Amino acid sequence: SQQGEEDPQALSIQEGENATMNCSYKTSINNLQWYRQNSGRGLVHLILIRSNEREKHSGRLRVTLDTSKKSSSLLITASRAADTASYFCAPIEYGQNFVFGPGTRLSVLP
């Protein structure tokens, strides 16, 4: 199993701005998943992108995957105060379990 490394460690933006966070990993993956954790709702799955996909959208979320650079990015558009949370990526090798990094702590200021 490998751990994703999220960057930056912390990010503060104003409501309405876009937020971008990145994830790097080391070896080949089957898929990569993003999760969000806030105090109210615990850890929640956001999006899964497979290794043969380059981009995926879900509502205000856009995830890209570059397997040649072994990196992924999560873009949150038109951020809201409710997006304040920690965001974790999980790069998944086939048959392996999740290893979460320390995450990116996002603060959306009103």
Added chain:
Amino acid sequence: DTGVSQDPRHKITKRGQNVTFRCDPISEHNRLYWYRQTLGQGPEFLTYFQNEAQLEKSRLLSDRFSAERPKGSFSTLEIQRTEQGDSAMYLCASSRGLVGGSYEQYFGPGTRLTVT
């Protein structure tokens, strides 16, 4: 589908005592995972079950920790002779999945353990 539930939500215990936590997964999920999370860190994998079989345990999991999933339904995580370093949030998650596959996981609210 009521999601993953965990019980208790909070547990305070004295050092040296044993504690047991319970997790009820989403009913149609055959995989169940346990994680530990400390402040400012991501969840740390402890162990997982495919149905009733425990398929993997973290090397970090000491022999004071044991987990069971009788009949492939709910699971329990027991910590014997608790230490202050065991204080953490214990998360349970479940997913569907065939052996070798990787699917999104659904997490419970966690059990917060405080060892005094």
